[in-house]
Amino acid sequence: MKRVFSGVQPTGNIHIGNYLGALKQFVELQEENECVYCIVDLHSITLPQDPKILKKNILDVAALYIAVGLDPKRSAIFVQSMVSGHAELAWILMCNSYTGELSRMTQFKQKSRDNESAPTGLFTYPILMAADILLYDSDVVPVGSDQKQHIEITRDLAIRVNNKYGKTFVVPEGRFLKEGARIMSLDDPTSKMSKSAENIHSRISLLDNASKIKKSIMKSTTDSEGSVRFDMDEKPGISNLINIYSSFSGLETADIEKKYTGCGYGEFKKDLVDVTVEAVLPIQQRYSDIRESEELIRILKEGAERAAAISEKTMDRVKKKFGLGV
Ligand code: AMP
Numbered sequence: 001m002k003r004v005f006s007g008v009q010p011t012g013n014i015h016i017g018n019y020l021g022a023l024k025q026f027v028e029l030q031e032e033n034e035c036v037y038c039i040v041d042l043h044s045i046t047l048p049q050d051p052k053i054l055k056k057n058i059l060d061v062a063a064l065y066i067a068v069g070l071d072p073k074r075s076a077i078f079v080q081s082m083v084s085g086h087a088e089l090a091w092i093l094m095c096n097s098y099t100g101e102l103s104r105m106t107q108f109k110q111k112s113r114d115n116e117s118a119p120t121g122l123f124t125y126p127i128l129m130a131a132d133i134l135l136y137d138s139d140v141v142p143v144g145s146d147q148k149q150h151i152e153i154t155r156d157l158a159i160r161v162n163n164k165y166g167k168t169f170v171v172p173e174g175r176f177l178k179e180g181a182r183i184m185s186l187d188d189p190t191s192k193m194s195k196s197a198e199n200i201h202s203r204i205s206l207l208d209n210a211s212k213i214k215k216s217i218m219k220s221t222t223d224s225e226g227s228v229r230f231d232m233d234e235k236p237g238i239s240n241l242i243n244i245y246s247s248f249s250g251l252e253t254a255d256i257e258k259k260y261t262g263c264g265y266g267e268f269k270k271d272l273v274d275v276t277v278e279a280v281l282p283i284q285q286r287y288s289d290i291r292e293s294e295e296l297i298r299i300l301k302e303g304a305e306r307a308a309a310i311s312e313k314t315m316d317r318v319k320k321k322f323g324l325g326v
């Protein structure tokens with residue numbers, strides 16, 4: 001059995017990009033693997049957070065994890081800051097990483113662009129992510145394609161430490177889906193759908209109601225050609241919508257193109273609204289059942305205990321290899 005690890009930041013507005021790129025894979029992978037799924041609250045404080053909202057967002061993501069189909073009996077579901085090994089291993093890895101390689105991370109460049117001086121945590125963010133993954137001897141890491149660079153640096157670090165100290169870490173593989181790997185923004189299909197974009201119609205949140213979903217899809221940017229055809233370069237808007245349709249329905253791109261030959265964008269968009277609402281509605285029903293229940297906290301405490309048991313073994317091994325402690 002392989003070990004799978006992934007994480008989502010509790011920063012609100014979990015959207016269909018997070019679902020189709022990451023969460024959907026989390027659910028599929030639980031069938032045949034040992035899975036560890038984390039809510040990465042330490043990552044979210046790399047940018048300022050309101051403590052009350054952060055606490056609420058942590059529970060929201062936990063409830064969404066369960067609502068999309070993660071089974072706490074099969075998968076360990078927990079909050080990163082409740083297992084001390086993440087921050088501890090991050091420090092050790094930081095001492096084996098270089099400012100040059102971290103300066104090249106595109107996420108850091110984007111997020112620090114407007115500030116003269118960025119928080120150190122934003123700079124070392126990929127090292128904490130590497131620690132998350134390596135702490136659990138993870139074989140597979142399901143993520144959206146925006147995380148490719150972070151997976152690469154994790155692999156580099158694991159190989160570097162293994163070469164220097166002898167076999168210490170499992171070298172993990174990223175897992176990216178073909179269709180959902182990069183869902184683009186509905187108002188600007190050249191940038192990825194994001195939790196933090198100002199325009200709420202740029203994204204569909206998993207908790208949006210049917211009328212909001214309809215409005216966002218009907219308003220979405222397309223082109224003037226008017227034919228439902230996949231071409232990411234020339235027709236990024238409609239291609240993104242086809243991609244969403246395909247991910248939710250399971251239909252291949254070619255079948256969707258065939259189905260809508262001769263149809264206008266209006267008709268296609270109306271059907272996409274139905275496909276999307278049908279997919280998110282059951283998630284929303286399960287979400288409201290679990291979100292306010294006592295069970296949620298119990299699941300997170302139990303998940304943290306399971307995660308801690310695995311991580312403590314890794315930390316013992318790492319400390320021994322590095323000559324730390326007595
Ligand atoms: P984050 O919200 O940044 O914590 O992302 C959680 C997961 O969702 C990560 O695996 C991301 O790669 C994935 N993700 C975020 N945005 C998108 C997107 N627009 N399309 C596909 N996957 C995404």
Ligand code: TRP
Nearest residue numbers: 005006007008009040043129132
């Ligand atoms: N950086 C990831 C994101 O923004 C979240 C994350 C943190 C993660 N630690 C991880 C994803 C470990 C996979 C594995 O989406």
